[in-house]
Amino acid sequence: MEIILKEDVIGLGEEGEIKNVAPGYARNYLFPRKFALPKTTGNLKWLESQQQAIQARKVQKTEDAKGIAGKIDGAAVELTAKVASSDRLYGSIHAHQIAKALEEQGFTIDHRKIELAHPIKNLGTYDIEVKLYDRVQATVKVTIASEDRDEPPARKAAVTADTATEERQTDATAEETAEAAVEETGSTPEAEKEKAAETGA
Numbered sequence: 001m002e003i004i005l006k007e008d009v010i011g012l013g014e015e016g017e018i019k020n021v022a023p024g025y026a027r028n029y030l031f032p033r034k035f036a037l038p039k040t041t042g043n044l045k046w047l048e049s050q051q052q053a054i055q056a057r058k059v060q061k062t063e064d065a066k067g068i069a070g071k072i073d074g075a076a077v078e079l080t081a082k083v084a085s086s087d088r089l090y091g092s093i094h095a096h097q098i099a100k101a102l103e104e105q106g107f108t109i110d111h112r113k114i115e116l117a118h119p120i121k122n123l124g125t126y127d128i129e130v131k132l133y134d135r136v137q138a139t140v141k142v143t144i145a146s147e148d149r150d151e152p153p154a155r156k157a158a159v160t161a162d163t164a165t166e167e168r169q170t171d172a173t174a175e176e177t178a179e180a181a182v183e184e185t186g187s188t189p190e191a192e193k194e195k196a197a198e199t200g201a
Helices: 022-028 042-073 095-104 152-187 189-200
Strands: 002-005 019-020 036-038 076-081 081-083 088-093 120-122 125-132 136-146
Touching: 002 042, 019 120, 022 036, 036 042, 042 125, 076 088, 076 095, 088 136, 095 136, 120 136
Parallel strands: 076 136
Antiparallel strands: 002 019, 002 036, 081 088, 088 120, 125 136
16 A cells, blocks of 8 residues: 655655555554555645655755764774684674664664674674665774683683693692502502512412
């Protein structure tokens, strides 16, 4: 069915445009939220009367989008992920994760405006387009890094040191056990083995 958009709807169209959509989508989503009106003679007359106001709002939206584009164009964000093998990720990075990373830098962007054709599945740096409004875009640089890299070198060194300490403690315990055996029997474990061999012979 044909409808008249009263609001910009990402992925569908802009305010004032006439679109053809599935009846269920219109009745269950667009109409209840007042995003659209059915295309009727009366509503077409209403649309005609609103053209000047709609155009003025479009100009303002374009200016607002250009202002945002000037701030985020060239911005760089970094996300970390678990790596399966080589540079391949466990899972993938989606637009909403990039939007969250931008938000942490003070840029609130609807994730649906981030033009990610496919989820990111490999480590690396990517230039991602953000469509802010009609003919207004910005590019952000997104780097995907391994989570393993986040472990501080000091922590890694500490883990290595702890392992070496455990090994030394194990060796010391073995030596103490051997010394205790000498004190109790008056001979070393090697001497006991030789004695047992002679008895067996």
